Amino acid sequence: MSFLPYAVAAWLFVIGLWGVVSSRNLVRTVLSLTVVQSSTYLLLLGVGYRSKGQAPIVADIPTTSKLVDPVVQVLVLTDIVIEATVTALLLALVVQAHKRFKSVDPDDLRPLRD
Amino acid sequence: MSRVVRLGLFVVAGCGLATVLVIGFTGLPDFGGAHELVGSVTNLTEPTLRHATDVVTALNFDIRAFDTLGEEFILFVSVSGVALLLRHLRDEEEDVDTTPGIEEHRFSGASDGLKLVSLVLIPLILAFGAYLVFHGQLTPGGGFQGGVVLAAGPISILLAGRYLSMKRVAPGRLLEAADSLGAAAYAMVGLGGLIFAGIYLKNFLPLGFSGHLLSSGEMPLNSVAVGLEVSGAFLLTWTEFLDQTMIGPPSGSAGE
Numbered sequence: 001m002s003f004l005p006y007a008v009a010a011w012l013f014v015i016g017l018w019g020v021v022s023s024r025n026l027v028r029t030v031l032s033l034t035v036v037q038s039s040t041y042l043l044l045l046g047v048g049y050r051s052k053g054q055a056p057i058v059a060d061i062p063t064t065s066k067l068v069d070p071v072v073q074v075l076v077l078t079d080i081v082i083e084a085t086v087t088a089l090l091l092a093l094v095v096q097a098h099k100r101f102k103s104v105d106p107d108d109l110r111p112l113r114d
Numbered sequence: 115m116s117r118v119v120r121l122g123l124f125v126v127a128g129c130g131l132a133t134v135l136v137i138g139f140t141g142l143p144d145f146g147g148a149h150e151l152v153g154s155v156t157n158l159t160e161p162t163l164r165h166a167t168d169v170v171t172a173l174n175f176d177i178r179a180f181d182t183l184g185e186e187f188i189l190f191v192s193v194s195g196v197a198l199l200l201r202h203l204r205d206e207e208e209d210v211d212t213t214p215g216i217e218e219h220r221f222s223g224a225s226d227g228l229k230l231v232s233l234v235l236i237p238l239i240l241a242f243g244a245y246l247v248f249h250g251q252l253t254p255g256g257g258f259q260g261g262v263v264l265a266a267g268p269i270s271i272l273l274a275g276r277y278l279s280m281k282r283v284a285p286g287r288l289l290e291a292a293d294s295l296g297a298a299a300y301a302m303v304g305l306g307g308l309i310f311a312g313i314y315l316k317n318f319l320p321l322g323f324s325g326h327l328l329s330s331g332e333m334p335l336n337s338v339a340v341g342l343e344v345s346g347a348f349l350l351t352w353t354e355f356l357d358q359t360m361i362g363p364p365s366g367s368a369g370e
Contacts, residue, residue: 002145010135017131021124048153051146056169058161059253059325069153070160070169074178077170077258078185085192088351092199095358107117 005046012039026094026104030087037083041076048072165321166330171256175336179315182336183300186343190297193347200354224275232270239267243345250337251330257337261344268349277360281353289350296343303335 012035019032048069054061056070098104143149156177157169166172174182246260271280307316322329 002147003139005145006139006142010139013135017128021121046145047142048148048150049146050148053146055254056157057167057254058157058169059167063158063161067157067169069148069150070156070173071150071153073170074173077174077256078181081185081189081258084348085189088196088355089192089199091355092196095355096199 005042005049009039009043009046012036012042024105024107026097026106027091029106030090030094033090034083034087037079037086040079044072044076044079161324164317164330164333165324166251166333167325168251168253168255170254171250171333171337172330174256174258175250175333175340176317176330179304179336182340183304183315186297186300186340189344189347190293193293193350196351196354200358224273229274232274235270236267239270240264243267243341247337247341248327248334251333252325252327257340257342258344260337261341262348264341264345265348265352269352272356277356284349284353286350286353289346289353292342292346293350294346296339296341296346299339300336300343303332303339306332 016032016035016037016039019035020029023029023032048071050066050068053066053068056067056073058065058067094104097109101108101110103109156173160166160169160172160176164172164176166176243260243262243264243266246255246263247257248260250256250260268280268284271277271283304315307318308314311318317331317333319331319335321331328334
């Protein structure tokens, strides 16, 4: 079952993307985007995993132990920060859209209409 | 663009995406079989050359310190962006205490028990957050993680149904100061590297003993700076959003 983490990552990506496309509510769109982003965490951590490797914290284990790849873990940390900021900005835009159009349905946003 | 056209476009784009995904995923290493050289080298060098026991934080504040600078300013700019985007809705400003007609938010579920528990939680959350910030280079944690936990402390006052009290404990000016000071402090630590070692963000402080609180040179400083910035930034973002629902005028009526 060595492909399972990757399969879950791909599934999260696709299902989140479907959520973005099919959404009738802008808040749901933003939350779907966070689902897409969480697939990247899983993918990165999966790429860096070594079987039976320990967390790269050598406070109480010998430095010669088998450790997982720390580089991708740092990337995940960056990823989470970016997700938080992007989500905050998008939600602020949703608040403004609701203020202007009195609706959070993307189809009701006038500039997007034909 | 109608809904049908949009979904049709997605189906076409989705086919291309599926192809790329299949090609990409078949080229990945087997799960558990990663042998990236950089990761192995970092795992070996950071504990010995930098005396840090948490390799992730060591990467974050040492090897990738410049990236972290950028990351920190992304957070800084996005908080400014949120404040900018939400500014129109706040007609009455800054000092909410003196604004007439604003009532303390009453969270209907806030029983006496919940209020008590949330008050007891605050020191525990703050202590845990401070532990995460200060032990960044030793155990799992660091400025980003600890900063978010620290920001959760004042939020538990909100849980007790006291939003305006939360604003009094953590006023906007203080949060803005923490946000900017943290960002500036991180850049200043980097400047120290430029002055004393000739390279921006180079680790110029004594490395100390592995496992000590003040070890690994500038990493504890960076961690504290980032913790300050992140806690300020998150609380600022949350209060901007909470202002919308808790004290803003009901949308479409007063104030327009």
